[in-house]
Structures are given as C-alpha cells and as structure tokens.
Amino acid sequence: MKGAWLTLGNVVGFQAVWLASVAGAGAGLAWAGPLAALAFAAAMLAWGGRRRDDLRLLAVALPLGIALDSAFAASGWLVYAEAWPWSGVAPVWICSLWVGFALTLNHSMARLRQWPLAAAALGLVGGPLAYWTAAGAFDAVSFGAPVAWVLAALALGWAAVLPLLFAIDNHLAAGAAIKRAAA
Secondary structure (H helix, E strand, O other): OHHHHHHHHHHHHHHHHHHHHHHHHHOOOOOHHHHHHHHHHHHHHHHOOOHHHHHHHHHHHHHHHHHHHHHHHHHOOEEEOOOOOOOOOOOHHHHHHHHHHHOOOOOOOHHHHHOHHHHHHHHHHHHHHHHHHHHHHHOOEEEOOOHHHHHHHHHHHHHHHHHHHHHHHHHHHHHHHHHHHHO
C-alpha cells in the first residue's frame, strides 16, 4: 500500500509543480514554480526511497530539458512569460517543471522505462499538450510560429527526449552498479 500512496503523491506533487509553474508565470509570479519544485523535490528526496536514482536523473534531465526549451526559446518558436533570467533561454519556471518531471521518472512513470515506444508515444502526445494548455489556459507561453509547426516540433522533441532520458539513466545506473560491485 505504501507504494500506491507514494505513486499518488508523486502524481499529485508533480501536477502541483506544473500548475504553480504555469499559473505563476502567466500571472507574473515566476517564483511560484521554483517554490513548488523545491517543496516537491525535498519531499521526494526525503520520502521517495530512491534518492541516489532521483539525483542521478535530475542531473541528466535538468540540463537536457533546459537545452530543449532554450532551443525553442532561442528560435522564437516559443515565447515564455516571465522570461527570467533573460529571454532566449528557458526561464526559471521551466527549470522547475523539469525538476518536477525528472522526479516522476523513477516513481509514477517508472514503468515506461521498460517500454521505450510507450515512452515515446507519451512524449509525442503529452509534451505538446502541456505547452498548448500552458498557452491557452494560463498565458504562460505563446507560439512565435504557426501553432501546428510548434506543436509538431514539440511532439518530435518530447518523443525523443523521454525514452532518451530513460536510456541515459539506464546506462549511468549500470556503470554505477559496476563501480559499486568492484569496490
């Protein structure tokens, strides 16, 4: 039963981070997302039972996510509200989303690790849907190119990134296990 409550808490916690980030950015409160992400990260690292694995995924997902979202910002295809610290890169509230998202990969989305095609399919649909919702419902982001093009590019990016995160993490975990066994 503990596992079910942890999974539920992980889903609810990430949704709280997502809502605080996009609603905060849309309302001019760029700090709301980072504050929610900090609380969620503290809870998951304290009670999630996979601190080392979560930190490893954070170290991979955060720079990859910042690079992906910064590429969209630099291209002008996505224009973020509350573009702090400066425009042309992923703002701090987007970084908060990546922190929250990374902390789902070993918990509520852990089953996708064995199914790269399912992970790609989720990224294909879920990635652009999140941006579209953030734009339409919260004014947290706007599209600087035709919406269909931006959503298609986001779909392809997310379809690649989600299975890639699992693959990189699997590789790093295997290397760490070999080092621990040799020690």
